Amino acid sequence: MTTQLDYDVIVVGAGCAGPAAAKKCAELGLKTLLVEKSSEPGGKNVSGTCLNMAALGDTDLHYIMKCPIEREIHSMRTYQISDDRMTVFNEMPKSGILLLSIRRDEFDKWHTEQARKAGAEVRLGIAVVDIIEENDVVQGVVLESGEQLRSHVVIDGGGVNSIVGRKASLIPKRSGQNMILYLTAAVYLGEEVINERFRDEQGGYCIEYYLAPGIQHKTWPWIFPKKDTVTLGTGGYMTKDLINNEFPNVQQYMQNFMDLPIVKKKLAGGRVESWGLHLEFDGKIAQKTKSGLILTGEAGGFVIPFLGEGMPEAFFTGIYAAKTAAECIQKNDISQATLSEIYEEFIQENLFMQGFMYVGEENKKSILSKTDEEIVEIMQSVVMGGGFITNVVHTKWLRGVENDSLEDIEDAQTFLEFIQPYRQVSTDYLEIYREMRAQAKLEEISTKGDEI
Amino acid sequence: MPADVTFHYYEGERGEFIQVIEERCIGCGQCAKFCTTGVWEKIDKIYKPIHLKKCAECGACWNVCDADAIIFGEPRGGTGVKFTHG
Ligand SMILES: Cc1cc2nc3c(=O)[nH]c(=O)nc-3n(C[C@H](O)[C@H](O)[C@H](O)COP(=O)(O)OP(=O)(O)OC[C@H]3O[C@@H](n4cnc5c(N)ncnc54)[C@H](O)[C@@H]3O)c2cc1C
Numbered sequence: 001m002t003t004q005l006d007y008d009v010i011v012v013g014a015g016c017a018g019p020a021a022a023k024k025c026a027e028l029g030l031k032t033l034l035v036e037k038s039s040e041p042g043g044k045n046v047s048g049t050c051l052n053m054a055a056l057g058d059t060d061l062h063y064i065m066k067c068p069i070e071r072e073i074h075s076m077r078t079y080q081i082s083d084d085r086m087t088v089f090n091e092m093p094k095s096g097i098l099l100l101s102i103r104r105d106e107f108d109k110w111h112t113e114q115a116r117k118a119g120a121e122v123r124l125g126i127a128v129v130d131i132i133e134e135n136d137v138v139q140g141v142v143l144e145s146g147e148q149l150r151s152h153v154v155i156d157g158g159g160v161n162s163i164v165g166r167k168a169s170l171i172p173k174r175s176g177q178n179m180i181l182y183l184t185a186a187v188y189l190g191e192e193v194i195n196e197r198f199r200d201e202q203g204g205y206c207i208e209y210y211l212a213p214g215i216q217h218k219t220w221p222w223i224f225p226k227k228d229t230v231t232l233g234t235g236g237y238m239t240k241d242l243i244n245n246e247f248p249n250v251q252q253y254m255q256n257f258m259d260l261p262i263v264k265k266k267l268a269g270g271r272v273e274s275w276g277l278h279l280e281f282d283g284k285i286a287q288k289t290k291s292g293l294i295l296t297g298e299a300g301g302f303v304i305p306f307l308g309e310g311m312p313e314a315f316f317t318g319i320y321a322a323k324t325a326a327e328c329i330q331k332n333d334i335s336q337a338t339l340s341e342i343y344e345e346f347i348q349e350n351l352f353m354q355g356f357m358y359v360g361e362e363n364k365k366s367i368l369s370k371t372d373e374e375i376v377e378i379m380q381s382v383v384m385g386g387g388f389i390t391n392v393v394h395t396k397w398l399r400g401v402e403n404d405s406l407e408d409i410e411d412a413q414t415f416l417e418f419i420q421p422y423r424q425v426s427t428d429y430l431e432i433y434r435e436m437r438a439q440a441k442l443e444e445i446s447t448k449g450d451e452i
Numbered sequence: 453m454p455a456d457v458t459f460h461y462y463e464g465e466r467g468e469f470i471q472v473i474e475e476r477c478i479g480c481g482q483c484a485k486f487c488t489t490g491v492w493e494k495i496d497k498i499y500k501p502i503h504l505k506k507c508a509e510c511g512a513c514w515n516v517c518d519a520d521a522i523i524f525g526e527p528r529g530g531t532g533v534k535f536t537h538g
Contacts, residue, residue: 039462039530044509045538104538125530144529161511163526175486175516183457183488186537229537238516243485250488255455267453274536275457277488277508279515 007033007151009325010141011120012128012164014041015104016311017297018157019111020318025155026119028326033149034115035141039125042108045159046184046276047311048224048233049107050099050207055312055352057429060319063114065436066443068106070226073099074204079262081212086262092200096430099207101226128158131167131293137334138168138292152334153325154293157318160279162299168290171299175238178283180219180308182235183250184276185258187267191228197266198225208266215257217242219308223266229273230266232257238279280308282360289340294321304356306364316353320346358415457488459508460534466527470501470513476521483513483522508533 007030011022014036022034038044050073056064075092116122130142132150140150141164156164165171189197200206208223215221217236224231234257235250236242247253257263285301288294296302297314304313324343328334347353400408470491477498484492484499489506492499492513498521501507509532514524 037526037529038534042538043462043534043536044532046535047538049538103536105536127526127529129526144526161514161524173515173517175512179515181486181488181510181512184538185455187453226537231537238486238512251455251457254457258453258455264453270453272453275459276535276538277457277459277510277533279510279512 005151006140006149007031007121008329009033009153009155009322010035010149010151011155011157012141013157013159013162013297013299014038014108014112014115014122014124015045015157015159015297016108016111016314017299017318017321018155019108019115020315021155021157021296021322022115022120022122023111023118024319024322025325026115028322030322030326030329032115032120033151034112034120034122035126035128035143036112036122036124037127040105040109041112041124042103042105045104045108046182046278047104048184048222048231048308049102049104049226049311050224051102052099052309052312053097053429053433055316056100057432058316058350058352061312061315062432062436064111064315065100065433066440067100067102067110069100070103071101071205072097073101073207073225074202075200075206076209077200077206078209078211081210081260081262083213090200090206092202092204092206097433101207101224103226128164131164133168136291138290152292152329153339155318155321155325156293156295156299157297157314158299160281160298162295164293165285165295165299168293170285170287170290170293170295174281174283177218177237177239178281179238180235180280180282181238181242181250182233182276182278182280183254184231184233184278185254186226186229186231186273186276187270188229188273189267189270193269194225194228194230198223198230210257210260210263212256212260214246215253215260217247217253221253221257223263230270231276232263280310282306282308282364287340289336289343291336291339292334294324294339294343296321302353305360307356307360309356309360313353316350317347320350459489459506460536462531462534464528464531466504466531467525468504469525469527469532470504470507471523471525472498472500473521473523474498476519478519478521480519482516482518486512486516488512 009025009032011018011034025032078089080087127144128141129144132139210221216234221234234253282303282305288300296317302313302317303310479497491501491503491507493502514522
């Protein structure tokens with residue numbers, strides 16, 4: 001291995017995966033650079049921005065609980081609307097916090113700062129435009145200035161269309177049933193109004209899903225409350241029917257969504273602060289490593305199918321990529337085979353990711369083949385984790401009965417046993433959460449003290 | 453509330469970060485169909501990113517181009533679409 005290196009690891013992208021990777025690399029003693037094309041981390045990023053508490057319960061992600069939080073979310077509500085009726089489902093755990101809602105502009109900035117504090121060098125406002133590849137080994141990156149930077153390992157955290165993964169021929173063109181085109185709107189309502197309109201019967205705050213004809217294409221629209229704004233999201237899988245005469249663009253789905261009488265009421269008096277547009281890929285990337293390169297987060301296809309959750313998966317894979325890089329650099333072996341073996345092992349060991357991925361895939365299988373009307377019907381049982389899991393079990397069970405296959409039925413049974421722990425909203429993490437919030441407060445005070 | 457979608461942008465020229473390879477374009481129009489902001493226009497027989505200023509950098513056009521006629525590069529660092537409240 002050449003010794004003329006600028007860094008041990010170069011991490012591309014300060015979204016969700018990048019800062020997690022850079023922080024971990026620095027903590028492991030690696031000379032690390034984190035490069036972000038936006039002058040402010042988060043300025044290019046769009047998300048529903050609800051962080052799954054069950055994932056943050058993992059020791060690796062406890063520190064995320066210290067991030068700038070907009071709101072604690074306690075429950076979920078689904079409105080199923082047809083021409084003649086509206087049915088409302090509430091999924092309300094007795095206690096505990098389901099999700100944390102955040103803002104990417106604030107969150108990504110905070111997260112990047114954590115990487116910097118851990119010792120990573122951060123360069124903002126400069127784009128990576130190519131990779132340096134010699135003899136099939138990725139040796140570093142090329143910046144827009146033409147500057148070439150070399151490292152043992154490059155970690156790609158560049159997101160869904162990352163140029164790093166594309167140049168390495170690992171990220172192909174994608175559309176159809178794996179790629180979602182999402183339009184979002186942040187609507188300012190003010191804190192007090194949101195407190196009133198997005199509250200559940202237990203006094204907590206809730207996120208909302210909506211299902212109605214003409215407001216989505218094989219996905220489901222949502223409203224997520226933040227502190228003084230709410231985010232609306234809709235769009236659909238990029239099949240050829242996404243855009244047609246009735247829906248000449250995704251704005252039409254959004255317009256119909258905003259025009260639902262119940263949504264109009266929810267948004268009354270509000271104004272759109274900003275729009276967002278983003279793709280989300282929830283299929284699999286065939287190969288996630290190359291000699292000297294590891295793809296993480298969305299660049300590596302780590303989004304839970306159909307459920308569209310990708311932030312925790314990006315944190316996890318960013319951290320695992322860092323650990324993998326450290327181990328391989330130490331062994332003096334950054335070959336594709338070794339990187340892949342170690343990286344995959346970390347991923348396989350994460351039961352949260354495996355369980356959730358499986359549930360998502362099974363749901364997607366049973367849902368994408370159906371018409372919009374049928375989807376709305378299925379959604380009746382697909383409220384929150386519980387519903388999704390039930391749908392998997394039922395589908396497998398019924399398939400077993402239909403095909404007279406004991407194997408499928410046993411499969412359903414095994415799965416049900418495996419998934420039990422994830423059906424409960426665990427309250428174990430609440431204590432950790434409180435501790436992390438207290439620590440965050442102390443850190444904030446000490447930073448302010450430094451400034452004075 | 454009207455869904456009149458407009459985006460915020462950072463200051464500074466982004467550069468020609470989306471280009472069409474003219475001899476490859478077959479004029480199918482998928483790029484224009486999936487573009488939310490109306491960047492693409494048909495000029496004679498092929499499509500061109502005439503209104504690149506309106507681009508929100510989602511990459512839908514590149515992803516749906518079966519003819520491999522689109523170069524989807526990076527806007528200059530610190531420029532381009534700006535999302536807040538993301
Ligand atoms: C509308 C929508 C709603 C969603 N809702 C949720 C949700 O509620 N919960 C959840 O968990 N997940 C959600 N997701 C998924 C989640 O947002 C993504 O999976 C997650 O952001 C992926 O993180 P990432 O770090 O891989 O990529 P990103 O967050 O996209 O970050 C990539 C970063 O790399 C930078 N970058 C890219 N290319 C370059 C380059 N060449 N040079 C320098 N920098 C570069 C970008 O500017 C960006 O900062 C949602 C996604 C969408 C689109």
